Amino acid sequence: MTDSTTSTTATPVRPAESARLRRMHMPERAAVIGTSVREADRALNLNGGGGGLLDTTHFDTVRFPPPAWAKDVINSVIEDGEKAYTPYRGNPEVLASLTAPVSEFLGTDVTVANLALTPGTQAGLFTTLSAIIDEGDLVMLADPEYVFAERMLAFLGARVVRIPLTFHDAEPTFDLDAVEALLPEKPVLFMYSNPNNPTGSVFTEATIERLAELSQRGGFRVLADELYSRLVYEDVTFTHMLSIPGMSDRCITMLGPSKTESLSGYRLGVVVGPPDVMEAVEQTLAATSLRAPAYAQHLLSHWLVEDEEFVADRILDLAALRDLTLEKLRTVPGLTMTPQGGTAYLFVDTSALGVSDQEVAKALQQEAGVIVSPGYQFGPTGVGHFRVCYARDEAEWALALDRMVASLSAIAERQGVTA
Incomplete structure (x- = not known):
């Protein structure tokens, strides 16, 4: 857009991006990945x-559509214009x-005073963090963790300390000794997802x-953030x-039907x-x-009530x-997969290939036609990985996996990785 009437001597406006928005660019990560x-x-x-490629950053909602009742609910409520506006x-x-x-699901009594509906859990995270975090507050954040979590905290000016996800006897946990060491600094929040996004790890009762x-x-x-807490596999206990005694006045839980349903x-x-x-x-x-969204809110009257069989079939x-x-990717020399208890994500460790996250992601786009989420997005310990969502059409996904295996195997061969 141009304005031909603007004088050439007019004082230029400052750059559009605010300082708080530039913080979301995560420029400090350049020390690890070479750029922001x-x-x-x-x-x-x-x-x-997506750009026309097979995009594994999200679920395939054609292969995995919403429950049959979703369309009926929407069609019935949009006929009533009075439902267009609700309290905030x-x-x-x-x-x-x-x-x-929700009380039954979470294992504790929940009243209307404990609930707020938001435009997706993304907005739930941002509105909640905006409400409770001040500039300079110490926030402990799981590492790796959902791609936008640290960006939101950076926007708000929080001081973020990453707490690594580790494995003890193959069980996922956090470095809780690091959390304890931070107590004298008076942290205001610990933020994590369970099951973890991106790894799919489900934390044990002892850790919680x-x-x-x-x-x-x-x-x-x-x-x-328990968005995926209905999507856990086999005999995994969530x-x-x-539900832990003493947490009702200090725990905030994110839920929603966007992924599982x-x-x-x-x-x-x-x-x-x-x-x-x-x-x-x-x-x-x-x-x-x-x-x-006022009409969509009415879908929640059916959520957790009419979809148990639907969710069980989906998990299978x-x-x-x-x-x-797992079967396909394990044929690539050097790849390892993080143990997974839930979600439809697999976090693939490519560090043995000796190339950057960006190079791996670019190769998969250009050679396999597949978009993955590079590990650097999820935090320092995510570097050297990529996340893939396998909630896709089975036939299409099998072919895509073959292309991915060929691309990744070629990288391994060039790098001299044999096992």
Whole structure:
């Protein structure tokens, strides 16, 4: 856009990007990957659009569509124009209908005062963090962790300390000794996803209990992103942080139907937390989006109630796709896979190949026609990995995996990796 009437002597405006937005570029990651996270993403054209390639950064909602009742619910409510507007936290009837199933799911009593509906869990994370985090606050963040978590915290000016995810006797845990060592510095929040995004790891009851004990001793809140907590495999036991005694006044839980039930396009998230946190979230929600999509909110009256068989069948399908993905990728010399208990993600360790995340991701785009999420996006310990979502059409995915194996095997051969 140009303005032919503007004088050539006019004082130029400052650059559009604010300082807080530039913090989201993660320029400090250049010490590890050679450039900022923003520039690395731009070089790979990672803008969420796919560009005609097979995009494994998200679920295939054609192969895995929403429950059959979703369309019927939407069609019925859009005929009533009075449902177009709701209070900021959500439709009172929908909120009331959620208290019983959410209480049962989380293993603790939940009331309307503990709930807020948001335009997806992405907005749930941002409105919650915006409500409770001040500039300079110490926030402990799992490493690796969801791609936008640290970017949101950087935008808000938090001081972020990454807490590595580790494995003890093949069980995932955090470096909780590092958390304990930070208690004298008065952290305000520990933030993590369970199952973990990107690794799919599900944390043990012992890990959750010790983190809860540290929260109560250290006076910090815990934000548990449990978006994938219904999508766990086989005999994996899941422990909700909110179910631990003493956590009701300090735990915030993110839930939603976007992944397990493929309702991403309806933009629905559910934030569960103490009443004082929910009152703060209501204010940031009102300032950003006013409310979750009003018609779509009514889908939540059926969520956790009418979809148990649907979810069980979906897990069986995804387990078969997981096994296929592991079988194919294990033929590539040098690749290892992080143990996984949930989600539809596999976190693949490519560090033995001796090339950067960007080179691996670029090769897979150009040679296999597949977009993956490079590991640098998820934090320092994610470097040397990529994340792939295998929730795809089985036949299409089998062919794509063959192309990926060929591309990755060629890198291994060039690098002299044989095992």
